[in-house]
Amino acid sequence: MVSLLCNPLATVEQLASSPSQADGVPMDLETSLRWAGCTLIQSAGILLQLPQKTIATSAILFQRFYLLSSLRSFALLDTVHASLYLSSKLTEHPTKPRDIINVTSYLLLTPSPSPISPPPGKTDPPSTPESYYVPESTYYAQRTRLLAAETSILKSCGFQTHASLPYTLCINYLQSLSALSGDVVRRSFGHLTDALLSPSLLYLTHQPNALAVAAAYLACRECGVKLPGGWWEVFDVEREELGFLVVGMRGVAQFVDEQVKVWRGRGEGIPWGLEEVDMCLERRRVMDEAMQA
Amino acid sequence: MATKGKSRWEDDEEDVAEETRRKVEKESRKKAKAEKDRLKAEQEAAVAAAAAAAAEQTAAGSDQPPTKRRRLDADATPPPAGQQDSNAPLKLLRYTPPEIVPCAHVDRYEPLNRIEEGSYGVVSRARDRETGEVVALKKLKLERETDGFPITSLREIQTLMASKHPNVVNIREIVMGDTLKDVFIVMDFIEHDLKILSEDMQEPFLQSEVKTLMLQLVSATALMHSQWIVHRDLKTSNLLMNNRGQIKVADFGLARYLGEPTPPLTQLVVTLWYRSPELLLGGKEYGTEVDMWSIGCIFGELLLKEPLLQGKNEVDQLSKIFELCGIPTEENWPGFRKLPNAKALNFPRNRLTIGSHLRARFPLLTSSGVDLLSRLLALDPSQRITAEEVLRHPYFKEDPKPKSAEMFPTFPSKAGQEKRRRHMSPSAPVRGDAPALQGDFGGLFGAQDEEEVGAGFVLRMGR
Ligand SMILES: Nc1ncnc2c1ncn2[C@@H]1O[C@H](COP(=O)(O)OP(=O)(O)O)[C@@H](O)[C@H]1O
Ligand SMILES: [Mg+2]
Numbered sequence: 001m002v003s004l005l006c007n008p009l010a011t012v013e014q015l016a017s018s019p020s021q022a023d024g025v026p027m028d029l030e031t032s033l034r035w036a037g038c039t040l041i042q043s044a045g046i047l048l049q050l051p052q053k054t055i056a057t058s059a060i061l062f063q064r065f066y067l068l069s070s071l072r073s074f075a076l077l078d079t080v081h082a083s084l085y086l087s088s089k090l091t092e093h094p095t096k097p098r099d100i101i102n103v104t105s106y107l108l109l110t111p112s113p114s115p116i117s118p119p120p121g122k123t124d125p126p127s128t129p130e131s132y133y134v135p136e137s138t139y140y141a142q143r144t145r146l147l148a149a150e151t152s153i154l155k156s157c158g159f160q161t162h163a164s165l166p167y168t169l170c171i172n173y174l175q176s177l178s179a180l181s182g183d184v185v186r187r188s189f190g191h192l193t194d195a196l197l198s199p200s201l202l203y204l205t206h207q208p209n210a211l212a213v214a215a216a217y218l219a220c221r222e223c224g225v226k227l228p229g230g231w232w233e234v235f236d237v238e239r240e241e242l243g244f245l246v247v248g249m250r251g252v253a254q255f256v257d258e259q260v261k262v263w264r265g266r267g268e269g270i271p272w273g274l275e276e277v278d279m280c281l282e283r284r285r286v287m288d289e290a291m292q293a
Numbered sequence: 294m295a296t297k298g299k300s301r302w303e304d305d306e307e308d309v310a311e312e313t314r315r316k317v318e319k320e321s322r323k324k325a326k327a328e329k330d331r332l333k334a335e336q337e338a339a340v341a342a343a344a345a346a347a348a349e350q351t352a353a354g355s356d357q358p359p360t361k362r363r364r365l366d367a368d369a370t371p372p373p374a375g376q377q378d379s380n381a382p383l384k385l386l387r388y389t390p391p392e393i394v395p396c397a398h399v400d401r402y403e404p405l406n407r408i409e410e411g412s413y414g415v416v417s418r419a420r421d422r423e424t425g426e427v428v429a430l431k432k433l434k435l436e437r438e439t440d441g442f443p444i445t446s447l448r449e450i451q452t453l454m455a456s457k458h459p460n461v462v463n464i465r466e467i468v469m470g471d472t473l474k475d476v477f478i479v480m481d482f483i484e485h486d487l488k489i490l491s492e493d494m495q496e497p498f499l500q501s502e503v504k505t506l507m508l509q510l511v512s513a514t515a516l517m518h519s520q521w522i523v524h525r526d527l528k529t530s531n532l533l534m535n536n537r538g539q540i541k542v543a544d545f546g547l548a549r550y551l552g553e554p555t556p557p558l559t560q561l562v563v564t565l566w567y568r569s570p571e572l573l574l575g576g577k578e579y580g581t582e583v584d585m586w587s588i589g590c591i592f593g594e595l596l597l598k599e600p601l602l603q604g605k606n607e608v609d610q611l612s613k614i615f616e617l618c619g620i621p622t623e624e625n626w627p628g629f630r631k632l633p634n635a636k637a638l639n640f641p642r643n644r645l646t647i648g649s650h651l652r653a654r655f656p657l658l659t660s661s662g663v664d665l666l667s668r669l670l671a672l673d674p675s676q677r678i679t680a681e682e683v684l685r686h687p688y689f690k691e692d693p694k695p696k697s698a699e700m701f702p703t704f705p706s707k708a709g710q711e712k713r714r715r716h717m718s719p720s721a722p723v724r725g726d727a728p729a730l731q732g733d734f735g736g737l738f739g740a741q742d743e744e745e746v747g748a749g750f751v752l753r754m755g756r
Contacts, residue, residue: 004392006390007390008390008391008392008393009390009391009392009393010393011392014392014393016464064393067393068395073404085441086441086442086447088444089444089447090447090451092549092550092552094444097440097441145439148473150441150442151441151442151473154396154442155395155396155473156395156396157393157394157395158393158394158395158396158397158466159396159449159450159454159467160391160393160394160449160454161447162451162454162455183471187634196629204393207390
C-alpha cells in the first residue's frame with residue numbers, strides 16, 4: 001500500500017538544474033511564472049466547478065512538467081490548459097477544451113477577484129461579452145496547442161500521473177488526534193491548498209503524509225488546540241521536515257502578496273505565450289544594461 | 294533452462310543461441326540486481342514495519358503522548374558488522390519515492406515478434422537492448438483520437454500502475470515512438486495465456502490446480518477492489534500464466550476507478566460470456582461485483598475446460614444464465630424488476646427455471662465448491678461474494694489442497710508457432726459504441742427477434 005500514499009518526487013539534481021534557467025529564464029521569473037500558472041489553474045478550476053482533487057492534481061502535473069521542460073519551449077498558457085484538461089480526465093471529471101479555454105480567456109481579460117485578472121476599475125467601462133469572447137480561429141489554435149501540450153506533459157513525466165493528495169489523510173490524522181473540528185479542518189485545507197502555490201514546490205519535494213501533518217500542525221496552533229508532544233512521529237514525519245514545511249506553508253501568503261504586486265502594477269502583464277516570454281526577457285536585458293551604464 | 298517449457302511463440306534456435314551468448318553477461322547483472330532487490334526489500338520491510346508501528350500508536354489513542362516508535366528498536370539493535378553508517382537504520386525507514394522520468398524511446402527495445410493483435414492494441418515480444426530481458430510491448434491505438442489522449446488509455450495505464458501485485462502483470466514503463474501517436478506499455482513477458490493453454494491441454498486442470506489459480510486470481514482482484522479499481526474484463530484470455538504456475542491478470546483496457554459518488558457507468562463492458570446479469574439488464578450503477586461474476590465464469594471454465602455460459606447475444610446470454618442459476622424473482626433478487634431491460638422480459642416460471650442447476654452441471658465438485666460457485670454466480674449483486682470473502686472460503690481449506698505453484702507442470706512449446714492463435718470467443722465491447730446503448734433499450738434488443746431461443750428455454754420480449 002506504500003505506493004498508494006507515495007508520490008513521485010523531484011530529485012535534488014532536478015531541483016538544482018531547472019531547464020528554464022538553463023534556457024536563460026532568471027530564477028525569480030521562473031518562480032513567478034509557476035505561481036501565475038498555478039493561480040490560473042486554481043481560479044479556472046473554481047469557475048469550471050471542478051472538485052479540489054482535480055484542481056490540485058492539475059497544479060501538481062503543471063509543476064512536474066516544468067521540472068523537466070523549459071518555459072521558453074512550452075508556453076505557460078498551453079500548459080495550464082493541458083494540465084486542467086488532463087487532470088479532469090484522470091480524476092473522472094472530464095471537461096471540454098472549449099470550456100477550459102473560454103474560462104481562462106474570461107479570467108485573463110475581465111476584472112475578477114482572482115489575482116490573475118486585471119484589477120477592477122482598469123478596464124472601464126464594464127466589460128461586455130465581446131471583450132472576452134474567444135473567436136473560433138483563436139479557439140482552434142489554442143485547442144491544437146492544448147492537445148499537443150497534453151502529450152508533452154504525459155511524455156515528460158513518463159505517464160507518472162499519479163498524485164496522492166494530503167486532504168483525506170489530514171482529516172484522518174486530525175481524527176486520530178481527537179482534534180477534528182470544522183475550524184481546524186478549514187484552516188488545514190487552506191494551508192494544503194496554499195502549499196500548491198509555494199515557491200519551494202512543496203508537493204514535488206514532500207510526501208502527502210508530511211504535508212498533511214504540517215497543515216494539521218499549523219491549523220491546530222492557530223486554533224489553540226493542544227496536541228501531545230512529538231505527535232508527528234506517529235505519522236512518520238520528523239521534526240526537521242515538519243519545521244521546514246511549516247515555514248514553507250506560512251510563507252505562501254506573503255509570497256502571493258509579493259507576486260500580486262509584481263504583476264498588478266505592470267502594463268505588460270504576465271507572459272502567457274512564448275513570444276511574450278522572449279519580450280519579457282528582452283526588456284529585462286535592456287533594463288539591466290541601463291542600470292549598469 | 295533446458296527442462297523449462299518454452300512458450301510456443303518464442304522464436305526458435307536463433308533465440309536460444311542468443312540467449313546462451315547473453316547468459317554469462319546476464320549472470321553478473323543478476324547478481325547486481327539481486328543485491329539491489331535485497332536492499333529494496335529491506336527498505337520496504339522497514340517501511341511496512343514503521344507503518345504497522347504507526348498504526349498501533351494511532352490505535353493506542355491520543356490521550357497519552359505518543360512514545361517514540363520503531364526507531365528506538367532500530368537504535369537498540371546494534372548494526373550488523375560491516376555496516377559503516379550507524380545512521381543506516383534511520384535511512385531505511387524512508388521509502389525511496391519513484392522519480393519523475395520522461396518516457397524513453399521505444400528503440401531501447403529490439404522487436405522480436407508479434408504475439409497477438411487484440412481489440413485495442415497490438416502486443417509484441419521485444420528485448421531490452423541493455424539488459425537482454427524479454428518484454429511484452431502493447432501499442433495503444435491512438436490514431437483516431439481527436440480529444441487528445443483517450444481517457445480509456447489513461448485509465449488502463451493508471452489502474453495497471455496502481456495494481457502492483459504478484460498476480461498482476463508487471464508494468465515496467467511507458468515508451469514512445471517517433472510520433473506522439475506511438476505509445477507503448479512495456480510489461481514483463483508472460484509465456485502463456487490461460488485461454489489457449491487450457492484449450493491445448495488434454496485434460497482440465499486438477500482440482501488442486503484450479504484452487505491455486507483461483508486463489509491467485511482472487512487475491513489480485515482483492516487488491517484492485519481495495520483500491521476501488523474495477524477490472525471489467527476478466528476472462529481467461531486476459532489471464533496470463535508463466536511457467537512457474539503463476540497467473541498474471543492483464544488487459545486493464547476497460548478498468549477504471551469507481552469514484553465517489555459513483556459516476557454514471559457504461560453497461561457496455563465485460564466480454565459477453567463473462568458479463569453479469571445486472572449489466573445485461575442495463576444497470577447503470579454497478580461495482581466490483583461485476584468482476585466477481587466474471588470470476589465465477591472463469592471458475593466454471595477452469596473446471597469444465599470450456600467457457601461456462603456461451604451466449605450468442607445479450608438475450609441468449611441472459612437465458613443461459615437463468616437456465617443455470619434459475620430465474621430472478623423478487624425473493625432472490627429484490628428490486629431486479631427496476632433494471633431498465635428487465636421490464637421487457639417475461640420470465641417463464643416452471644420447474645425447469647426455478648432454482649439453480651449448478652449441482653447437476655458440476656457433478657464432481659464438492660458441496661463447498663458448489664457453494665462457492667453459486668455465491669460467485671449469485672444473480673443479485675448485493676448477495677454476491679466479495680474477493681476478500683472468497684479467500685476465506687472453506688473450499689480452499691478442504692482436500693485436495695491447493696497445489697503449490699512450483700509443482701505446476703510446465704507447458705511445452707509448439708515449434709514454429711510464433712503468434713498466439715486468435716481466440717475463438719467474443720471480444721470485449723468496443724469503446725465508442727456505448728452512447729448508442731444508453732437509455733436506448735431498442736439498441737440492446739432491437740435487432741433481435743421477438744423471441745430469443747436459448748437452449749431449450751425461452752425468454753419472451755414484453756410489449
Ligand atoms: N505481458 C504479456 N506477455 C505475453 N503476452 C501478452 C502480454 N500482454 C498481453 N499479451 C497477449 O496479447 C493479448 C492481447 O493483449 P491484451 O492486453 O488483452 O489486449 P486487448 O485489449 O487488445 O485485448 C493477450 O490476450 C495475450 O495473449
Ligand atoms: Mg484482452
